[in-house]
Amino acid sequence: MQHWQEAQAVIQTLKTNGYEAYVVGGAVRDLLLQRPVADIDIVTTAKPNDVSQIFSSVHQLNTEHQTILVKVKGILFEVTTIKGSSLEEDLKARDLTINSLALNEKEELVDLVNGKQDLSLKLLRSVEPERRMTEDPLRMLRVFRFVSELGFVIDEQLLNTINKHRGAVKEIAIERVVKEWLKLIKGSYRNDSLTLMQKAKLHHSLPGLRLTSIGIQKLSMLRSLAGQSEIVCWTAYCICMGHEDEKPLKRLALSNQIQRAVKLRMKFYKLRLEKSWTPFELYNATLNVALDVENLRFLFNLTSISKDNVSSMWTSLPIQSRTELAITGSDLLRITRKEQGPWIRDALNQAERLVVTGECPNSIEDLIKALRRCEQC
Ligand code: ATP
Ligand code: MG
Structure with a gap:
């Protein structure tokens, strides 16, 4: 695992101070799947106050979730106090079995809910699905996010639960929807995920997103968004949903900076549908916007100009600003x-x-x- 040594140092420090500590969640899952690890979450019996005192570089992240951001050798770790009375209780309260795995400082696995088996079965399963999904309806969206990222299948009992409680996703806070949705559309198995999501009729109820059937169909046909910037992803989303401009992004509470950037790209994407770049349009767009527009054309399977060619058109402009x-x-x-x-x-x-x-x-x-x-x- 990338940064495992630093994580080990965090765990060891907590242990030296008399607390239990483990790496949990996505990092363990991705380690076992041999996928790149996004961020490393650590749980500990130490309270946020204790954590703050033990480490020199800390940042209070979320008092509600008792999370402290700890920086060790330049790497950030989210250190959260174990929920409930034990690690066992904490792990069992997580969304999916594959996310309920923990590792101790010796890299020994704690697997209380057969998460490792589900990883090898490629199965998204929840212990007590009814309780887990209703407790926090975001978990239903996360299920489809993991389908998209991992290509796993959804356990039948879990799917039945989602079908039953799909209406509850209406209550999820928009910022939480946004994060999961972005990961979902960037996943390698986006088509499978969107198909399943439509079957479960979850797409109608997601706050802030106006997903139409045609829009979803277009999104399914799009080339992979893996590695694309957030701005390109949101522009692609707007184009797929047939939005005229960036305004629907306001409802998603995206920053003004992102909204402005998407607006520019949509404007020049539309111009570019009619004809190739004129020097004046390229100048007005600026190089980065033009590169993104060509990138978007590639994503939508339209003929696009290579990065080198756009750059050389840009450098041959008489002036650039x-x-x-x-x-x-x-x-x-x-x-x-x-x-x-x-x-x-x-x-x-x-x-x-x-x-x-x-x-x-x-x-x-x-x-x-x-x-x-x-x-x-
Ligand atoms: P990623 O690789 O994208 O970071 P992740 O699974 O690590 O995916 P995070 O949002 O970073 O997702 O959450 C870390 C861990 O916290 C998860 O693996 C899971 O165990 C738990 N978790 C996160 N969100 C929820 C939730 N809404 N309900 C229950 N458990 C959650
Ligand atoms: Mg994570």
Whole structure:
């Protein structure tokens, strides 16, 4: 396991201070599956206060869940106080058997619910599914997230429970839906997951997401989103769902920065559906947006321009930003001796366009001549 040594150091330190500690959850699951480990969660009998005192670099993460973020040798660990009276109780209260495994400092497995067997059976199973799924309905969405990531099948009893309680997903907090949904659409078995999710009719009730059948069908046909940025994933999602712009992302409480980035990509994706890049559109889009748009075209199985070609089109633009324009507002005022006014903005826009399209060289003299010719100054 990547960073196992650091994790071991965290566990050892807690043990030296008289507490029990284990690596739990996804890290153990992924270790046994020989998949890359995303983040390492540690549980301990120490209370958050004790944890804070033992480690020098800590950050209170979530008082409600009694989690402290501990940094050891540059690696972050989420250290959570064991829920209930024992490790056993904590592990049994987790969502799925494959997520209920723990490792001690000697890398010995604690497996109280046959999680290891379910891993080899590729089975998503819950002990007491009725109780687990209703206690926290997010777990139902997590089931489909793990189908998508791992390609596992859902245990029959668990699936029956989901069918019975699917309406409860309406109550999940949107931020929690968002995290699981992103992981779901990035999974290698996305199609299987979406098919099962539609069968279970879970997709209608997920807060914030407006999933249509056609949208889901388009999402199923999309190439893999593995390794794609969050911005590209959300843009792809919006395109699939037929959204006109980024507005539906507001309901998902995504940051303004992400919303703005998605809006730009959607705008140029649409333009690009009609024709290839003109220098002026490429300039307006900027390189990163154009690369993402070509990436999105690839994801949607449209012909796309290679990264190298987009980059060389970008470098061959006469200028790459307004700051490189040879003329400024004060040049215009000085040379024309006219009064300040909105004409300056218009003239600069025109100058920018003339330079980018190659109609005019980027020099003050040429630009003044060209602007006078079209009565812009
Ligand atoms: P990832 O690899 O994406 O991090 P994960 O399984 O580790 O997947 P986390 O959200 O990091 O998911 O949660 C860590 C562990 O905490 C899980 O493996 C599981 O044991 C437990 N867990 C997380 N969310 C829930 C939940 N809603 N209900 C019950 N247990 C949960
Ligand atoms: Mg995790």
